[in-house]
Amino acid sequence: MAKRKNRTYLKKKITRKSFFKSVLYGAGGIIFTGLLDSKAFGQLLENKPKAKSVIQIWMWGGPPHLDTFDPKPDAGKDYCGPLNRPIDTNVPGIKIGQLLPLLAKQADKYSLLRGMTHGNTGHETAAYMVQTGRKPGEGLVYPGMGAVVSLFRGQPPEYKGALPPYITVTTPQGRFSECGFMASKYKPFSTGGDPSREPFAVEGIVSETVSEERQKTRKEFLKNIDSFTRSMMEDPLVKVIESCQEQAYSMILGEARRGFLLNEETKETRDLYGRNRFGQSCLLAKRLVERGVPYITINYGGWDTHKRHFEAMNQKLPEFDKALSALIQDLTDKKLLDSTIVICGGEFGRTPRISWEDPWYGGRSHYGKAFSYFVAGGGFKGGQVVGKTDGTGENVIERPIYPWDLIVSMYELLGIDKNAKLPHPQGLTAYANPYTAGVISAKETGGMLKEIM
Amino acid sequence: MSLKNFEFKAVIAVLAVFGVLFAIGAEPPEQPKYQKYFDNFKQNNKIDELVLNVLKSRDIPPSETCPDDVFLRRACLDLTGTIPTSQEARNFLGDKDPKKRAKLIDRLLSKNEFAVYWSMKWGDLLRIKAEFPSNLWPNAAQAYARMVKDRIQNNTPYDKFVRELLTTSGSNFRDPAVNFYRAFQERSPQLLAENAVQNFMGLRLAESGLTENQILGMAAFFTKVGYKGTEEWKEEIIFFNPAGKPLTDKEGKPVLPTPLNGKAFEIPADTDPRLVFADWLTSPKNPWFARNIVNRVWYWLMGRGIVHEPDDMRAENAPWSSELLKYLENELIAQNFDLKHIYRLILNSNTYQLSAKSNEGNDEDEDGFSHYRVRRLEAEVIIDAICQITGTGESYQSAIPEPFTFLPNNQRAIDIADGSITSPVLEMFGKPPRNTSFESERNSVPSVTQVQHLLNSSSIERKIVNGRLIQQLISQRKNDVNLVDELYLRILSRFPTEEEKKLALAYLTDTKRRANESATDIAWALINTSEFILKH
Numbered sequence: 001m002a003k004r005k006n007r008t009y010l011k012k013k014i015t016r017k018s019f020f021k022s023v024l025y026g027a028g029g030i031i032f033t034g035l036l037d038s039k040a041f042g043q044l045l046e047n048k049p050k051a052k053s054v055i056q057i058w059m060w061g062g063p064p065h066l067d068t069f070d071p072k073p074d075a076g077k078d079y080c081g082p083l084n085r086p087i088d089t090n091v092p093g094i095k096i097g098q099l100l101p102l103l104a105k106q107a108d109k110y111s112l113l114r115g116m117t118h119g120n121t122g123h124e125t126a127a128y129m130v131q132t133g134r135k136p137g138e139g140l141v142y143p144g145m146g147a148v149v150s151l152f153r154g155q156p157p158e159y160k161g162a163l164p165p166y167i168t169v170t171t172p173q174g175r176f177s178e179c180g181f182m183a184s185k186y187k188p189f190s191t192g193g194d195p196s197r198e199p200f201a202v203e204g205i206v207s208e209t210v211s212e213e214r215q216k217t218r219k220e221f222l223k224n225i226d227s228f229t230r231s232m233m234e235d236p237l238v239k240v241i242e243s244c245q246e247q248a249y250s251m252i253l254g255e256a257r258r259g260f261l262l263n264e265e266t267k268e269t270r271d272l273y274g275r276n277r278f279g280q281s282c283l284l285a286k287r288l289v290e291r292g293v294p295y296i297t298i299n300y301g302g303w304d305t306h307k308r309h310f311e312a313m314n315q316k317l318p319e320f321d322k323a324l325s326a327l328i329q330d331l332t333d334k335k336l337l338d339s340t341i342v343i344c345g346g347e348f349g350r351t352p353r354i355s356w357e358d359p360w361y362g363g364r365s366h367y368g369k370a371f372s373y374f375v376a377g378g379g380f381k382g383g384q385v386v387g388k389t390d391g392t393g394e395n396v397i398e399r400p401i402y403p404w405d406l407i408v409s410m411y412e413l414l415g416i417d418k419n420a421k422l423p424h425p426q427g428l429t430a431y432a433n434p435y436t437a438g439v440i441s442a443k444e445t446g447g448m449l450k451e452i453m
Numbered sequence: 454m455s456l457k458n459f460e461f462k463a464v465i466a467v468l469a470v471f472g473v474l475f476a477i478g479a480e481p482p483e484q485p486k487y488q489k490y491f492d493n494f495k496q497n498n499k500i501d502e503l504v505l506n507v508l509k510s511r512d513i514p515p516s517e518t519c520p521d522d523v524f525l526r527r528a529c530l531d532l533t534g535t536i537p538t539s540q541e542a543r544n545f546l547g548d549k550d551p552k553k554r555a556k557l558i559d560r561l562l563s564k565n566e567f568a569v570y571w572s573m574k575w576g577d578l579l580r581i582k583a584e585f586p587s588n589l590w591p592n593a594a595q596a597y598a599r600m601v602k603d604r605i606q607n608n609t610p611y612d613k614f615v616r617e618l619l620t621t622s623g624s625n626f627r628d629p630a631v632n633f634y635r636a637f638q639e640r641s642p643q644l645l646a647e648n649a650v651q652n653f654m655g656l657r658l659a660e661s662g663l664t665e666n667q668i669l670g671m672a673a674f675f676t677k678v679g680y681k682g683t684e685e686w687k688e689e690i691i692f693f694n695p696a697g698k699p700l701t702d703k704e705g706k707p708v709l710p711t712p713l714n715g716k717a718f719e720i721p722a723d724t725d726p727r728l729v730f731a732d733w734l735t736s737p738k739n740p741w742f743a744r745n746i747v748n749r750v751w752y753w754l755m756g757r758g759i760v761h762e763p764d765d766m767r768a769e770n771a772p773w774s775s776e777l778l779k780y781l782e783n784e785l786i787a788q789n790f791d792l793k794h795i796y797r798l799i800l801n802s803n804t805y806q807l808s809a810k811s812n813e814g815n816d817e818d819e820d821g822f823s824h825y826r827v828r829r830l831e832a833e834v835i836i837d838a839i840c841q842i843t844g845t846g847e848s849y850q851s852a853i854p855e856p857f858t859f860l861p862n863n864q865r866a867i868d869i870a871d872g873s874i875t876s877p878v879l880e881m882f883g884k885p886p887r888n889t890s891f892e893s894e895r896n897s898v899p900s901v902t903q904v905q906h907l908l909n910s911s912s913i914e915r916k917i918v919n920g921r922l923i924q925q926l927i928s929q930r931k932n933d934v935n936l937v938d939e940l941y942l943r944i945l946s947r948f949p950t951e952e953e954k955k956l957a958l959a960y961l962t963d964t965k966r967r968a969n970e971s972a973t974d975i976a977w978a979l980i981n982t983s984e985f986i987l988k989h
Contacts, residue, residue, distance in 0.1 A: 123854075124584050124585040125585060128585060136585065136586065136638055137586075137638040137639045139638075139639070139644065141586055141886070141888040141889070164902070171877065172877050172880065177880075177886040177888065180888070181888065181889070183896050183898075184880070184881075184883045184896040184900075185896070185898070185900055187880060187881070189902055190877055190881075192877075192910070192911070193911075201911050203905075203906060203910045203911065203912070204902065204905030204906045204908065204909050204910045205905065205909065207909050207911065207914065208911055209911070209914060209918075210909065210914065214974075215909070217974070218974050218977060218978065221956075221960055221974060221975075221978050222977075222978040222981055222982070224956055225953060225956055225957065225975075225978050225979070225982070226978075226981075226982045226983065226984070227950065227952070227953060228982055228983055228984030228989070229982065229983045229984075231810065232809070232810065232827070232983070232989070234811055234816050235809070235811070235827050237827045237828070237829065237899065237983075237987060238827065238983050238987070240898070240899050241899050241904065241983040241986070241987070242983070244899055244900060244901045244903070244904040245904050245908065245981075247901045247904075248901055248904045248905040248908055248909070249908075251901075251905065252905070252908065252909050425891065425893050425894070426657070426660070426891060426893075
């Protein structure tokens with residue numbers, strides 16, 4: 001009897017240890033080794049995927065397609081306002097908004113998806129569709145692309161870096177829960193701080209006020225004073241915390257933090273991106289890609305311009321143009337563009353017809369029937385336009401692209417198996433790929449973006 | 454019989470038994486190795502008797518009863534989600550009354566924070582949230598949360614509370630209980646039934662091995678829930694709609710409302726089936742209703758359900774002790790669904806008051822209650838505790854819908870009514886998004902990111918450096934010993950041990966740093982001990 005008991009204990013021990021091991025290494029994590037979830041939930045394709053990383057420029061609020069990537073100069077003042085002179089790009093036949101002259105010189109490196117549509121005009125519901133590739137109301141709340149990509153590509157052997165596999169610069173995305181039904185360990189790490197400031201304080205990693213010397217003194221003192229941890233070493237949770245502290249210090253006092261040290265870049269490079277929060281965020285994203293981080297979101301708000309829209313555009317678009325063109329050029333020069341998908345867009349576009357009246361004074365509202373996305377790199381061809389809207393940019397008339405069409409295309413380039421499943425806390429079957437899940441009807445898809453892959 | 458004679462006989466008897474065993478090659482009988490642990494286990498009430506029976510039968514020795522300082526912090530955290538102030542700690546630890554634990558429990562049960570903390574838990578289960586996916590709308594979410602808090606504050610009998618949620622008709626703003634029927638992306642009878650069954654019966658309808666007709670039979674109670682708008686922006690009326698479309702089975706026949714344990718109800722056309730459902734559900738005879746809630750309360754307080762997980766009470770998922778579960782169920786019914794009675798029983802039991810430290814025989818006891826189960830504090834509780842200690846506030850906001858909602862700086866996180874109002878730090882520590890009613894949606898597993906945040910974020914650093922704590926302690930300190938005591942009491946709710954005191958004093962008086970820097974470091978270190986972020 002005693003023997004039998006011991007044996008069951010032994011079995012329990014193993015289960016518990018491996019459980020905590022998996023908890024530990026997946027835990028919102030910094031170092032990802034050992035037993036990992038992705039293996040249990042689908043596998044990567046056998047052929048080598050083209051894309052290794054994604055930089056998502058999340059323009060929440062909804063950027064105006066007419067003033068950026070789908071100009072309609074012939075639609076008249078009520079549609080174009082003051083921005084009625086789109087410019088030629090270096091690809092014959094493609095014109096873009098007049099406030100994007102630097103991007104105009106690089107149109108061969110990116111493609112424009114002018115056929116984006118989903119018809120929804122609520123920020124949160126539209127954001128959910130665009131970020132997850134799912135329609136709301138399936139009874140489950142799905143994780144966003146960042147969580148899915150970091151689940152499948154953010155762990156060894158694909159990713160062995162010390163930095164977290166899913167990083168948002170500088171704040172979390174908000175408006176939808178990034179990890180959906182998956183555990184909160186799949187949430188992104190948010191840097192906080194402002195990369196255009198010196199020093200750039202990264203929450204939890206680079207402190208603005210505590211010197212390295214003092215960090216070490218504190219660490220030593222904490223170790224001495226923490227009698228509870230010493231007396232409870234048998235407790236699995238205490239062990240997890242101890243190990244998390246060890247890993248945290250390997251970041252705080254170790255090599256990985258250099259990814260965030262923008263002052264290691266030359267003055268010229270920093271100027272090229274623009275000395276503002278968005279510009280330096282793009283530069284940071286490039287540094288993170290260099291370190292292999294699979295998914296980076298730049299949370300770039302301020303596009304919900306119901307009022308005085310054109311004043312906002314005069315301010316935002318030049319900064320956007322400068323930073324994004326610098327990023328594309330830099331990735332090209334570093335030979336990283338081929339393995340890095342860059343996508344820009346929001347939860348929807350903005351109403352083509354302008355509201356001139358009080359209280360909008362030239363505003364654009366939410367618009368989900370037609371909008372544009374910018375995609376580059378990672379296996380997406382450049383110099384192409386996919387989809388077409390009518391003369392006023394109000395309806396997609398050729399080649400509609402739904403959010404899931406774009407996301408499935410990205411998953412394909414990233415090598416995520418179309419039958420891969422997501423870990424569901426109650427063990428329900430949940431496919432990563434919205435097509436495979438069978439929830440997309442034929443009239444709500446334009447299919448994968450084969451024409452540019 | 455003289456003692457000596459007895460001893461002699463006993464020795465002979467023992468030898469004889471050994472001899473026999475040796476002769477037939479059997480193992481010696483199980484030594485009552487853990488007898489002293491069982492003997493030392495105090496039995497405060499019936500719970501302890503039932504728990505002890507199980508522990509004995511499994512030969513798992515219980516831990517010791519925890520000391521007063523541990524009990525104080527634990528009870529405050531478990532009942533009110535709030536750590537004690539240094540004054541509360543001094544008072545309790547200095548109190549010589551042998552009944553002081555029971556008195557503390559009563560005091561905590563009547564505190565406002567009790568209602569606040571438990572409405573947070575109910576807010577999770579009921580998914581009280583202005584926007585996606587519940588889409589209640591901000592003022593309806595606030596009204597709903599207020600109603601829940603009010604019922605907990607008044608200790609409304611649990612059956613009445615559930616009945617109100619299930620049967621109210623009216624406006625989402627003025628009759629807030631109707632929001633029970635609104636917190637859904639899709640409002641199908643199946644989803645309404647699924648949620649009611651999960652929350653109030655602890656069953657996962659789709660995964661409980663039920664037939665499709667059984668599920669449809671339950672859903673049929675909710676086919677006559679009507680929704681309509683009014684002239685007021687985002688107001689919605691929930692009403693009994695006799696014209697609601699009946700569900701049909703595979704053969705196209707209409708499905709009658711049918712309880713899981715009985716025959717179909719013939720409900721007159723002018724009667725709201727929700728009333729019939731509530732009658733059936735909240736009856737003392739319902740085999741799931743009281744059982745579900747006492748198991749949940751046990752889970753909430755003990756960190757593991759008697760049936761685990763608490764929202765998976767299928768028949769095949771056996772309870773750790775059916776006697777214990779039955780006892781609590783009977784107690785709840787006998788006390789007219791007074792939930793505080795159950796809280797009081799559990800908190801007063803020695804089982805609850807056991808130390809978290811394991812002993813030689815129970816360190817592998819994972820599914821039982823031989824020692825207190827260590828858990829990480831909930832996201833909201835951690836942030837509130839740090840704010841309380843440092844005398845600082847935290848900002849919470851909802852970026853949905855416009856205009857954005859901002860809360861005043863002194864807002865407690867456990868008192869945020871609307872799940873759409875949050876902060877990145879709360880999310881980092883696993884505040885549930887209120888997407889579903891599963892208990893497991895709340896994630897309290899420590900992660901590297903969380904630990905990093907506590908060790909080295911500007912937000913925590915600012916709180917310690919600029920908050921009232923250090924400023925006040927440095928300027929008002931009587932002497933260094935007092936300063937160290939006060940830091941321990943405020944942060945860990947206890948006095949330092951001699952060794953800790955020595956270490957802290959040495960650090961404090963080290964002339965390499967200024968005194969307030971040293972005090973800052975000590976406060977920082979105590980906040981970063983695992984003792985601080987774990988309930989233990």
